[in-house]
Amino acid sequence: MIRAAILGGALLLGGVASAQAPAQGAPTLDDPTAFERGFAVSLYRFDACGDALAGRMFRRALAERFAQCPFTAAARSHYQQATRAESARVRERMKQLVEENDGLPRELVGMSTTRHAQQVSEAYRGFRALLERYQAGGATAEAVIPAACGAADVMP
Numbered sequence: 001m002i003r004a005a006i007l008g009g010a011l012l013l014g015g016v017a018s019a020q021a022p023a024q025g026a027p028t029l030d031d032p033t034a035f036e037r038g039f040a041v042s043l044y045r046f047d048a049c050g051d052a053l054a055g056r057m058f059r060r061a062l063a064e065r066f067a068q069c070p071f072t073a074a075a076r077s078h079y080q081q082a083t084r085a086e087s088a089r090v091r092e093r094m095k096q097l098v099e100e101n102d103g104l105p106r107e108l109v110g111m112s113t114t115r116h117a118q119q120v121s122e123a124y125r126g127f128r129a130l131l132e133r134y135q136a137g138g139a140t141a142e143a144v145i146p147a148a149c150g151a152a153d154v155m156p
Contacts, residue, residue, distance in 0.1 A: 028070050028071070028072050029069060029070055029071045029072065029075060029149055029150050030071070030072045030074065030075045031075065032066070032071055032075045032076070032078055032079040032082070034147070034151055034152055034153055034154045035062060035065075035066045035069075035079060035154055036078075036079060036082045036083065036086070037153070037154075037155075038062055038145070038153075038154045038155050039059060039062060039082075039083045039086060040086045040090070041155055042055050042058045042059055042062065043055060043086065043087070043090040044090070046058060047090070047094070048090070048094060048097070049118060049119065050119070051119060051128070054128055054131055057131040057132070057134060057135045058131055058144065060134075060135075061131070061134050061141045061144035061145055062141075062144075062145055062154070064141035065141040065142065065144070065145040065149075065154070066079065068141065068142075068149070069149030069150075070149065071149075127156065130143065130144060131144065144156065
């Protein structure tokens with residue numbers, strides 16, 4: 001019985017690995033920079049602007065989309081390390097911003113509008129609705145992140 005469980009687990013893990021491996025002849029990507037940038041931008045566009053739920057939904061779709069792409073094991077490892085480090089950096093920066101401003105600032109440096117104006121814009125509300133559909137299972141990760149796996153920018 002234990003042997004069957006081990007064999008079943010090995011088959012399951014092999015299935016997962018082969019599902020993520022690129023198809024025969026498919027290109028193998030080794031530069032996850034666009035996905036790393038998308039992750040970083042989401043921390044500011046959503047979380048730092050007071051919509052952490054949208055940020056989590058977006059990053060879930062981004063992670064799913066990344067998993068669908070034929071990245072090398074080294075690129076996947078780099079992405080994982082880079083996103084962990086970026087999360088830690090932004091968390092620390094957000095603590096500083098809150099302390100310096102007694103809460104989140106009205107506008108982040110580099111933004112062309114206030115946080116509130118961004119969130120009430122038609123474009124933001126439409127994208128937020130797409131994220132909610134994705135979260136509920138009514139939209140795919142590709143709908144949220146329509147860029148090709150090897151694109152220079154994956155932000156919608």
